[in-house]
Amino acid sequence: xxxxxxxxxxLPDLLPLYYRRLFPFAxxxxxxxxxxxxxxxxxxREFSFTLKDDIYVxxxxxSSQSELEKEMQKxxxxxxxxxxxxxxxxxxxxxxxSGSFQALEKELVFDIDMTDYDDVRSCCSAADICSKCWTLxxxxxxxxxxxxxxxFGFHHLLWVYSGRRGVHCWxxxxxxxxxxxxxxxxxxxxxxxIKGGEETVKKVMLTDPIHPFIRESLEVVKHYFPQYxxxxxxxxxxxxxxEKVLALVPEDVKKELxxxxxxxxxxxRRWRHxxxxxxxxxxxxxxxxxxxxxxxxxxxxxxxxxxxxxxxxHLLKSxxxxxxxxxxxxxxxxxxxxxxFDPFAVPTISLICEELDRxxxxxxxxxxxDTKGKENEQDSTEKRKIRDYKRTSxxxxxxxxxxxxxxxxxxxxxKLLKQSDxxxxx
Amino acid sequence: MQFPSKKPxxxxxxxxxxxxxxxxxxxxxxxxxxxxxxxxxxAVDRLKLLKTVENLGVSYVKxxxxxxxxxxxxxxxxxxxxxxxxxxxxxxxxxxxxFILRLAYCQTEDLRRWFIQQEVDLFKYRFKELECGEKxxxxxxxxxxxxxxxxxxxxxxxxxxxxxSYTASGVKVEEQxxxxxxxxxxxxxxxxxxxxxxxxxVYIPHNEIVTIVLNDFRTRLSKALAxxxxxxxxxxxxxxxxxxxxxxxxxxxxxxxxxQKNVGKISLEQIDSLAGKSFPLCMRQLHQTLRDQHHxxxxxxxxxxLFLKGIGLSxxxxxxxxxxxxxxGKVDADKFDKAxxxxxxxxxxxxxxxxxxxxxxCMKVILSNPPSQGDYHGCPFRHSDPELLKQKLQxxxxxxxxxxxxxxxxxGMHYQLACQKYFELTHNVEDTxxxxxxxxxxxxxxxxxxxxxxxxxxxxxxxxxxxxxxAARGLTREPAxxxxxxxxxxxxxxxxxxxxx
Numbered sequence: 054x055x056x057x058x059x060x061x062x063x064l065p066d067l068l069p070l071y072y073r074r075l076f077p078f079a080x081x082x083x084x085x086x087x088x089x090x091x092x093x094x095x096x097x098r099e100f101s102f103t104l105k106d107d108i109y110v111x112x113x114x115x116s117s118q119s120e121l122e123k124e125m126q127k128x129x130x131x132x133x134x135x136x137x138x139x140x141x142x143x144x145x146x147x148x149x150x151s152g153s154f155q156a157l158e159k160e161l162v163f164d165i166d167m168t169d170y171d172d173v174r175s176c177c178s179a180a181d182i183c184s185k186c187w188t189l190x191x192x193x194x195x196x197x198x199x200x201x202x203x204x205f206g207f208h209h210l211l212w213v214y215s216g217r218r219g220v221h222c223w224x225x226x227x228x229x230x231x232x233x234x235x236x237x238x239x240x241x242x243x244x245x246x247i248k249g250g251e252e253t254v255k256k257v258m259l260t261d262p263i264h265p266f267i268r269e270s271l272e273v274v275k276h277y278f279p280q281y282x283x284x285x286x287x288x289x290x291x292x293x294x295x296e297k298v299l300a301l302v303p304e305d306v307k308k309e310l311x312x313x314x315x316x317x318x319x320x321x322r323r324w325r326h327x328x329x330x331x332x333x334x335x336x337x338x339x340x341x342x343x344x345x346x347x348x349x350x351x352x353x354x355x356x357x358x359x360x361x362x363x364x365x366x367h368l369l370k371s372x373x374x375x376x377x378x379x380x381x382x383x384x385x386x387x388x389x390x391x392x393x394f395d396p397f398a399v400p401t402i403s404l405i406c407e408e409l410d411r412x413x414x415x416x417x418x419x420x421x422x423d424t425k426g427k428e429n430e431q432d433s434t435e436k437r438k439i440r441d442y443k444r445t446s447x448x449x450x451x452x453x454x455x456x457x458x459x460x461x462x463x464x465x466x467x468k469l470l471k472q473s474d475x476x477x478x479x
Numbered sequence: 480m481q482f483p484s485k486k487p488x489x490x491x492x493x494x495x496x497x498x499x500x501x502x503x504x505x506x507x508x509x510x511x512x513x514x515x516x517x518x519x520x521x522a523v524d525r526l527k528l529l530k531t532v533e534n535l536g537v538s539y540v541k542x543x544x545x546x547x548x549x550x551x552x553x554x555x556x557x558x559x560x561x562x563x564x565x566x567x568x569x570x571x572x573x574x575x576x577x578f579i580l581r582l583a584y585c586q587t588e589d590l591r592r593w594f595i596q597q598e599v600d601l602f603k604y605r606f607k608e609l610e611c612g613e614k615x616x617x618x619x620x621x622x623x624x625x626x627x628x629x630x631x632x633x634x635x636x637x638x639x640x641x642x643x644s645y646t647a648s649g650v651k652v653e654e655q656x657x658x659x660x661x662x663x664x665x666x667x668x669x670x671x672x673x674x675x676x677x678x679x680x681v682y683i684p685h686n687e688i689v690t691i692v693l694n695d696f697r698t699r700l701s702k703a704l705a706x707x708x709x710x711x712x713x714x715x716x717x718x719x720x721x722x723x724x725x726x727x728x729x730x731x732x733x734x735x736x737x738x739q740k741n742v743g744k745i746s747l748e749q750i751d752s753l754a755g756k757s758f759p760l761c762m763r764q765l766h767q768t769l770r771d772q773h774h775x776x777x778x779x780x781x782x783x784x785l786f787l788k789g790i791g792l793s794x795x796x797x798x799x800x801x802x803x804x805x806x807x808g809k810v811d812a813d814k815f816d817k818a819x820x821x822x823x824x825x826x827x828x829x830x831x832x833x834x835x836x837x838x839x840x841c842m843k844v845i846l847s848n849p850p851s852q853g854d855y856h857g858c859p860f861r862h863s864d865p866e867l868l869k870q871k872l873q874x875x876x877x878x879x880x881x882x883x884x885x886x887x888x889x890x891g892m893h894y895q896l897a898c899q900k901y902f903e904l905t906h907n908v909e910d911t912x913x914x915x916x917x918x919x920x921x922x923x924x925x926x927x928x929x930x931x932x933x934x935x936x937x938x939x940x941x942x943x944x945x946x947x948x949x950a951a952r953g954l955t956r957e958p959a960x961x962x963x964x965x966x967x968x969x970x971x972x973x974x975x976x977x978x979x980x
Contacts, residue, residue, distance in 0.1 A: 107817045169852040205662065206679025228679070232663070235697075239666035243676070250850025252764075252863035262642040264672045356852055 059380030059401040065105065067402045068129040068375070074441045075405060076125070076373060077451050082118035083458055084225075085135075088465030090472070097157075099136030099143040101368055102128055103377075111136075112143040131377045134368040138230075156366035158231055161207075161224040161240065164361040164369060165193045168218065173352045175286055175294060180378075182218045185285040187396055190220050192277050193355030194391050196270045197222060200244060204266055209461050211454075212386040214399055216376025220386065221369055225461060227468075234365055241362040246270075246354050255301050257350040261341040271346060274353045279321065282352050289320040298327075301351065302344045306330050372454070375402050384450035385457065405445040498570040501560060501613060502605050504621050504696060505703075509575045515719060518579060522727055524557045525576035529597040534914075536600055537842060538893050542607060550604055561608075582714055583727035585707040590728055595704070599697050606689055623692060625658040628682065633657055636675065640682055643675035656685045665690050736789040736838045736919035744791045747800055753790075757925035759898060759918045760859045760871075761844060762786050768855040773808025778848055779856040780819075782839050784826050789838035789919040794827040840917045841895050860885075860894040860901075877904050 086095040100113040100121075110128075115121040125133075137156035139146070146154045167186060171178050176185045194212055201207045201224060209225040232240070246267065247256045259267065288294050295314065299307050313326050331345035361367050374383045380401035386394050442451055497507065513521075531553040539546040554561045560569040577598070584594035609617065618624070633640070633652065640652050662681045668674040668690045674681040683691060715721045745753070754766040765783040769775050775783065780801075787797060801823055805815050821830055828835035841858065850857040859868060865886055872882045881904040888897035899915040902908075906928045913924055 172852065203678070204676040206677075235666055236663050239662075239670040242670045243672055247851070248849070249862060249864075250852065250854035250857060251768075252850070252855070252857075252859065252867050254864050254867065264643055265639045265675060266672060268642075359851075360848065 058407075059403045061377060061380070063403060064131065064375070064377060064380070065129070067406050068131070069126070070406050070409070071375065071402055072122075072126045072129060074409060075445065075447060077442060077454065078118060078122050078125075080451065080454050080458060081373065082121065084454075084461070087225075087227075088462065088469060090227075090465050090468045093142075094138055097139045097142055099139060099156075099366075099368075100371075101134045101136060102130035103132035103134075104128060104130060112146050114143040131375070133371040133374040135371045136368045137366045159365050159367075161229040161232055161237060162362060162367070162369045163197060163222040163224075163241075163244075164215075164219065164358045165190065165197075165221075165355055166215075166219040166358060169356040169358065172297075173286075173288075175288075175291075180218050182396065184395070184397070185281075188277055188281040188285065189353065189355075190396075191391055191394070192273060192281075192353050194220060194222075194386070194388070195273045196355055197244060198388065199269060199273070200266060203269075204243075205240065209457070209464065210388075211372065211457050212388060212391075213372045214381075214384050214386055214394070214396055215370060216374070216381045216383040216399075217379050221372075221383075223369075223372075227464075234363060237365070238359065238363040241357060241359040244355075245357055245359060246350055247356050255347070255351070257347040257354065259343040259347055259350075263343070263346075267350075270354065271349065274349050278349050278353060279324075282349075283320045283324055286352075287320060288352060289314075289323040295323075298348060301348050302327070302330070303334070303342070306334060306344070382447060382450070384447070385453040387449075387453045399450075400446040405442075405447050408445040409441060411444075494567070494571070497574065498567045500617065500620065501566075501570070502602070502609060502617055503570075503574065504699065505574065505577050506621075506699075508578050509571075513575065518720075519723060521572055521576035522579040522583070522723075524559070524572070525580055526727060528553055528557045528559060529580070529594070529601065532597045532600050532604075533593075533842070537845070537895055540892060541600065542604065547604065547608075550601075580727065581704060581707050582711070582720075583724040585704040585711060586728060591701070591704050591708075595697060595700050598700060599693055602696050603689065603693055606692060618688075618692070623695065625660055625683075625688070625691065627656045628659050636677075636682065639675045639677075640684075643673070643682070651684075658683045658685070658688065658691070660691060664694050666694055736917060742791050742793050743796075745796075747796055747803075750787075750800070753922075756929060757922050759921040760901060761857065762918055762922075764859055764871075765855055769804055773804050773806075774810070775856075776854055777822075778850060778854050780822065781826070782844060782856040784823060785836055785838040786918050786922075788826060788836075790922050794824065794829065797823055797827070838917070838919050841898070841915065844918070845894055858894055858898075860889050860897040865889060872901070875905070877901070 082095065085098055096114060096116050098114060099111070100115070101109065101111040102113060103109050113124070115124060136143070137159040140153065140155045140157055141149045167174075167177075167182050167189065168179055170186065170189055174186045174189070176183050198210060198212070201210055201222070207224050207226045207229055211223040211225060213221045213223065215221055243266070248258070249256045263271075282288050286294075288298055299310060302310065310326060310330060314323060317323055317326065327348070328345050331342060334342045334344075361369060370383060372383050372385060375381070376383065380403055381396075381399045382402065382405070384399055442448055494511075497503070532550065535541075535546050535549055539549070551561060558569060559573050560566045580594060584590045606614070606617070628636075637652050640657060659680050659682055662669050662676055662679055665674065665681045665683055665687075668681060668683065668687060669676060673687065674683055676682075714724070750766070751770075754763050758766060762783060765775060765779050768779070769783070784797065784801070787800070792800065798820060801819060802812065802815050805819060806812050810819070824830045826836050844856075845858045845861045848856075850862050859871070863871070868889065869882055869886060872885060873879075877885070881900070885897045885900050885904075888894075888900060895915050898921070899911060902915065902921060902925065903911055906925060908928060911924065913920065915921060915924075
């Protein structure tokens with residue numbers, strides 16, 4: 054079924070089914086427990102739930118996977134947010150002396166939201182997205198993923214579709230989880246090039262020499278720019294968008310370009326004129342001019358919501374949470390094929406619940422297995438749940454998540470070994 | 480904190496050792512007895528110094544010549560150590576006063592942040608002033624050793640190192656040592672992209688080493704303050720110190736405009752006219768946007784909402800004000816009550832941890848949470864394109880010469896002075912007697928000038944002598960060109976005022 058079949062009114066009926074039979078609790082717990090390397094890491098983690106009628110419950114915490122399962126199945130949250138790992142159990146935060154209850158660690162997170170690009174996309178605005186502007190998210194993922202790995206040396210990055218109009222990144226390396234608020238904001242600022250609000254026209258200013266990070270990012274942008282900006286968004290094709298571009302070039306160049314544009318209508322050739330002018334200017338001007346690069350960046354460079362990244366205690370929507378407006382599941386994105394990721398192909402909760410009801414070929418086999426395995430009921434319900442999601446279009450996204458977890462597991466195995474070695478020594 | 484000394488014999492040795500260096504990391508607390516009056520005077524002097532550091536940081540480019548000159552002056556006036564030579568007494572004062580302020584400034588996040596920022600700036604200035612040999616001595620003494628990279632590694636990275644820093648050109652890379660440290664140790668360089676970063680390590684040219692030292696200083700100070708906060712109850716039980724410390728920590732921001740003297744003195748109908756007359760540009764801009772778009776994003780709601788609270792809106796008024804405006808836009812009343820009313824009650828300390836939030840100061844508006852896409856908050860002098868600022872000022876009838884004066888100040892990064900100039904021009908006063916540091920201060924001062932300070936409600940029907948006088952004075956110093964236009968403006972204002980009366 055296409056996602057249009059999703060009706061927000063059905064959510065109360067679908068959520069119990071989703072949390073009972075489809076939500077990948079095992080993997081989810083495995084992720085947030087981080088191999089049990091640090092004590093109480095899962096137990097001191099804050100979850101917050103949004104319930105029906107926007108009732109917001111903060112400081113939930115759970116002692117084990119089964120408690121998490123039970124509570125989620127009981128409360129059936131419309132939305133799940135993940136917060137920090139605290140010094141005490143969050144659900145007991147009122148019982149400890151104020152001041153000593155503190156957020157200690159959290160993944161380094163990034164939130165990129167399409168609404169922040171409204172001044173540079175003409176296809177949609179606000180919460181709407183289409184396949185044209187989704188390229189902006191692809192560019193954002195490519196640029197940030199490269200920088201976080203190569204520049205900052207992080208390895209365990211989980212990219213997640215937010216369910217509506219953006220993407221989130223969870224940097225899960227131990228070093229990232231331990232970063233101070235100051236360090237988080239420094240990383241976020243290193244990665245931010247777009248500066249200024251509604252009262253700023255030119256939002257990118259490059260200084261000489263161009264930092265290697267910006268050069269690398271420009272390479273990514275250059276790859277997408279002709280198709281995305283010149284073709285899809287047609288930024289040089291219409292009068293008002295053309296003026297917006299010309300507002301970003303120096304006054305004298307602007308006049309010259311305006312004259313050229315009188316004759317030249319083709320967007321690619323127009324862009325080539327801008328590049329030619331930039332080159333010319335670079336040779337004559339005393340101060341280096343990079344306006345063509347600045348235009349490209351202003352139109353394509355990722356726009357981070359830095360406040361989300363800065364705070365250790367900032368909440369962010371959890372992977373596999375449902376987006377209540379679209380019904381889409383917040384799913385991990387396969388980085389090996391990020392260009393092909395299609396937000397409109399992400400399953401909605403109604404779709405996967407429907408898929409559950411469809412009879413499957415191996416159903417009979419499963420049944421016979423179920424009856425003989427009576428002795429270990431816990432085990433069999435677990436198995437059934439695994440088979441359940443495998444029958445739906447959620448399966449491939451859980452697989453990405455599994456792959457991500459496998460990578461993480463290697464790192465904490467090393468950690469655990471080291472720890473036990475140390476213990477032997479003493 | 481152990482001010483009472485336990486080992487008097489060791490003190491003299493320690494003192495000589497402690498004060499042999501012009502600069503220290505404040506690793507050891509002072510162990511001697513001091514008198515209460517010395518305690519107080521040391522603390523007050525350092526506070527004055529730190530306030531100067533703060534003010535200079537806003538009005539001047541940090542470490543520019545003017546900044547250095549003014550700061551050096553203040554250090555001399557307040558009797559803190561400067562330059563080389565024998566200054567044991569001054570160094571002692573530096574040491575002790577630092578630790579006293581730690582006690583006063585460890586209690587809340589806000590206080591800690593302010594204190595750390597000023598101490599770091601001061602330290603930076605003093606470290607930079609050290610001679611090369613002294614710097615090395617300092618590093619050595621504090622065990623600050625960093626790994627340099629090999630010639631080979633440098634060769635491989637030459638291109639990248641050269642394009643990563645403002646100072647090091649291709650030639651210089653060879654001459655300089657580069658240090659390789661984890662990026663967490665040089666956050667200020669990472670933030671501004673002034674270094675090359677690879678696999679989590681930054682490569683720092685020798686002349687930027689101050690950044691790592693500062694980073695270290697900041698981290699230590701921040702940890703120390705957290706520790707001090709924990710042992711504070713013991714200090715607070717001393718009834719001689721407690722009021723003194725409280726007093727010290729209260730004086731850091733000047734007035735915080737949180738005191739609700741004037742609650743209910745403003746009616747919602749007045750806001751539009753007040754916005755035009757007495758709001759600083761930042762608030763006028765937010766008000767305008769709110770009226771036009773019936774919405775403000777979070778940053779704007781906080782900055783403007785707390786300002787309104789500061790000028791005297793009650794919680795009920797604030798809720799009514801925001802609701803009225805928001806439901807004209809895309810938000811219906813139900814959504815407003817669910818999604819926005821909470822944060823307004825929160826501002827007034829009625830939700831969450833029930834902190835009574837104070838209106839933002841200019842420093843906060845200028846330095847923290849800069850506006851991004853869709854935002855209208857921030858300081859218009861800091862966060863607007865000069866061209867847009869110019870247009871806006873023109874549309875608010877600021878004379879061309881005034882506009883250029885303001886833009887000149889903006890160019891020199893004197894944002895608060897630019898705002899003050901805007902105040903002078905729009906209120907026709909010459910040389911305001913205050914130094915602007917808070918949007919609510921702007922409002923109060925404006926009301927004073929306009930004669931509405933005592934009773935805002937009657938502000939439209941009173942015509943004040945001082946205003947007339949200052950208007951006349953304002954005229955005489957206006958350049959001839961726009962005099963007639965200006966005169967027309969004023970006459971018109973006077974006329975309406977008379978009619979109202």
